[in-house]
Amino acid sequence: MITFNRRQTMGLLGAAATTGLATPALSQNRPIVVGALRFTSHSASFIAAERAYFEQAGLDVELRFFQAAQPMAVAIASGDVDYAVTAMSGGLISLANRGAIRVIGGALSEEPGIDGQKILASDAAFQGGMTSPAQMGGKKFGISTAGSSFHYVGSRIAQAEGIELSFTPLQKVGAIIGALKSGQIDAWSIVPHIAKPLAGSGDVHIIGNVSDYLPNYQVTTVFTSTENATNEQEQTADFIKAFSMGAADYNATMIDGAGGQEGMDEMVDLIHKYVYTDRERDRAAPSIINGTMRINEGARMNTASLQDQLSWFQSEDLVDADITLDTIVDPSYVETYTA
Secondary structure: OOOOOOOOOOOOOOOOOOOOOOOOOOOOOEEEEEEEOOOHHHHHHHHHHHOOHHHHOOEEEEEEEOOOHHHHHHHHHHOOOOEEEEOOOHHHHHHHHOOOEEEEEEOEEOOOOOOOOEEEEEHHHHHOOOOOHHHOOOOEEEEOOOOOHHHHHHHHHHHHHOOOOEEEEOOOHHHHHHHHHHOOOOEEEEOHHHHHHHHHOOOEEEEEEHHHOOOOOEOOEEEEEHHHHHHOHHHHHHHHHHHHHHHHHHHHHHHOOOOHHHHHHHHHHHHHOOOOOOOOHHHHHHHHHHOOOOEOHHHOEEHHHHHHHHHHHHHOOOOOOOOOHHHHEOOOOOOEEOO
């Protein structure tokens, strides 16, 4: 196993915690860094921080923000970040194969009956007749990098429709948005809190749903360093518990309607501290609400979806063919399921 530099010294080794957060296993105020994107889909971390669930777990959390998934995986491997939520990517798989990181839970997921990720078309492509995913053949599909989740989703759509796509790597979400609005690329897929406002601008059109092609897709995962997963079991278990409490609050309020309008308004206020911070609250609220998708309760992990993603990366020669899911996933912290 490759050795990576660590920001912190190794803590007390112990069995994974099985009780609540009232008596965290680790010493109080243990500093950790949690990586995140400024997406509504990362709300479980925001809620756990704002409602002191991390603090109750004995964790002094610094949220550190990134603009793409790949740099976050590298930061976990180097020890600059302790825990993070991101999509499966070729970079993440390769780092796991080198013994650097482990997926320990599930986060955002597609779920039947809940409005999920959208497939988008530029106005130029739409006016030219590309009004459904079946008509994307030969078109330019925006991705951050080769081996990203955008690449996986676009390829699976193309396979289902029997078409070929041209993938255009643009590194960052902001660059993809700009290219789509200007017609430099023809299509993209993204979570609804970004997709719906773009469609409302008139420069972009929604032409399909990712869930029609990838039902029960495990969109993002919770992951950490192999060192944390193996040697910091109590800390990792406490992190998962606090994160899961944030996810439960989010689902109850934004999906199940607990607390009514007042509860939703309070949750939107909380999320707005991290998402769409450049907008006034009233302008940000519709986009935050539009972004509502289920975050896995208890950080449950859909291993069937993760296996499908791994198999695709291998079929595209983006990762080694002999990597198994066991190399990537540590299932000891959460419930796993197949769907």
